[in-house]
Amino acid sequence: MxxxxxxxxxxxxxxxxxxxxxxxxxxxxxxxxxxxxxxxxxxxxxxxxxxxxxxxxxxxxxxxxxxxxxxxxxxxxxxxxxxxxxxxxxxxxxxxxxxxxxxxxxxxxxxxxxxxxxxxxxxxxxxxxTQIPGLSIQDLKDKPIEKGISFRFYSPENHNFSSSLPEIAESVSPLDELFVPQIHFKGKSVFSPISESFYLIAKGKLKIEKVGKYFFKMEKSGKGELSINNRVVISDSEEDQEIVLDLTQGSHDFSLKYLSSKGEETLSLQWIVPGDEYYSVIPVEFFE
Ligand code: HEC
Missing domain, CATH: 1.10.760.10 (Cytochrome c-like domain)
Structure with missing residues (x-):
């Protein structure tokens, strides 16, 4: 908590x-x-x-x-x-x-x-x-984008949920890396061709224009944790899936750690902006 x-x-x-x-x-x-x-x-x-x-x-x-x-x-x-x-x-x-x-x-x-x-x-x-079709890593590899959320995949031995920051030693090189426009992956082979088990670190910046209370929700089938401005806001526990944050205007660092669940994967980051009433997948234009 x-x-x-x-x-x-x-x-x-x-x-x-x-x-x-x-x-x-x-x-x-x-x-x-x-x-x-x-x-x-x-x-x-x-x-x-x-x-x-x-x-x-x-x-x-x-x-x-x-x-x-x-x-x-x-x-x-x-x-x-x-x-x-x-x-x-x-x-x-x-x-x-x-x-x-x-x-x-x-x-x-x-x-x-x-x-x-x-x-x-x-x-x-x-x-x-929120039942919009999910992304797949293969599609993103076929049509790479140059900006967005940085995804780095590591071997699962490198995972560490105990430290609050998703830092990994500089010396460990990722298995793969690419940019993605949204965090919304759902299905069996959405992460292929990455190996079946992996540890993912996603990093990016969120552009906030409307000041106010934001709900964030992280749907995950494996282990996962969300940090905003270097603080863990959603921890890796089943009861902890969402958070309400007062956000100021400007850019906010966010990072996410995810350990694959092997098989059917779900990893989706959703929010409710002030004035809205329902969760939606965070759209690409809000990521710097
Ligand atoms: C002090 C804590 C507290 C606050 C504040 C609170 N609730 Fe609740 N709410 C509860 C608890 C505990 C229950 C379960 C009650 C029960 O078992 O009958 C509940 C139940 C409910 C239910 C279901 C009732 C039922 O009979 O099934 C609704 C709807 C609800 N709350 C809405 C609200 C709304 C809207 C607000 C704000 C205006 C609010 N609550 C504020 C603690 C709170």
């Missing part, structure tokens, strides 16, 4: 004060703010409330992950009503020992907007967004 989630929690509180201090605005400004508020999508309401202290989309934390809630309940008016009431009133007893806190200030309209979004997470339309 990493401590970034705690930092976000603290900045959340500071942001809360920001809202408090801005109450003295002129009437016109208040109306504008209200308008903006009512246009907020479900995920921005969640981002601005305390939900992320206890819930992730994918990972189990204090509360159940939202995609598990989506799998449990059908989308119908009764479930939308009951779950909205539960968020407002709090409570427990369904998912295990923990209790959800009350959210008496959440409007019931916003609560049902949130519930609709949560329940949409396992719908076909939403799942389709």
């Amino acid at each position: 990493c401590n970034w989630k705690k930092i976000i929690f603290q900045t959340g509180i500071i942001a809360g004060f920001g809202v408090f201090f801005s109450c003295g605005n002129s009437g016109e400004q208040q109306v504008n703010q209200q308008k903006k508020k009512s246009q907020k999508n479900a995920l921005s309401i969640i981002r601005n409330d305390d939900c992320l202290n206890c819930h992730n989309i994918q990972d189990k934390t204090v509360g159940p992950p939202y995609n598990e809630i989506a799998k449990r309940y059908e989308t119908n008016n009764e479930n939308i009503k009951n779950l909205s009431d539960k968020i407002i009133n709090g409570g427990g007893g369904i998912w295990g020992g923990a209790q959800m806190s009350k959210h008496p200030f959440l409007k019931s309209r916003d609560a049902s907007k949130i519930v609709r979004w949560i329940l949409s997470l396992d719908s076909e339309e939403v799942l389709k967004i």
Whole structure:
């Protein structure tokens, strides 16, 4: 587990004060703010409330992950009503020992907007967004690109998940290296002609234009770890698949380590940018 989630929690509180201090605005400004508020999508309401202290989309934390809630309940008016009431009133007893806190200030309209979004997470339309065809190393070798994310493949003996930085001794030469436009590999022979077992180090820079909270998700069949600005943000553990980070404008170093799973491989790096509601594969234009 990493401590970034705690930092976000603290900045959340500071942001809360920001809202408090801005109450003295002129009437016109208040109306504008209200308008903006009512246009907020479900995920921005969640981002601005305390939900992320206890819930992730994918990972189990204090509360159940939202995609598990989506799998449990059908989308119908009764479930939308009951779950909205539960968020407002709090409570427990369904998912295990923990209790959800009350959210008496959440409007019931916003609560049902949130519930609709949560329940949409396992719908076909939403799942389709990340079911775009994966890349293959052979295709990239046939049509090499000159910029993008640097992929270096090493023999698996060189892997080291215990150090936080994916550094490998200068003296170790990679089995192969190339640039890739996206991290989205899914299937049996997507990494051929690289040997069946390998250790991969991917490095690049992410260009961030919109300041705000970014969700990152790493889907992996083998062992894998993601670092942003030289900090491990997604560790190699089954429960740790996603992270929410406050990113500033500019360029951010990222690196990823992956140890092949031999056979069916999945390695996909996805995000939700501020303003969006669903995961998508990070597109090429965001990599320097
Ligand atoms: C203090 C931690 C905490 C916070 C904050 C929190 N939740 Fe929960 N949430 C939980 C726990 C624990 C459960 C499981 C409760 C149970 O087992 O019935 C849960 C359950 C849920 C459920 C499923 C309820 C059910 O009956 O199946 C939804 C939907 C939900 N939370 C949404 C939210 C939203 C939206 C927010 C923010 C407005 C939020 N939660 C804030 C801890 C929290």
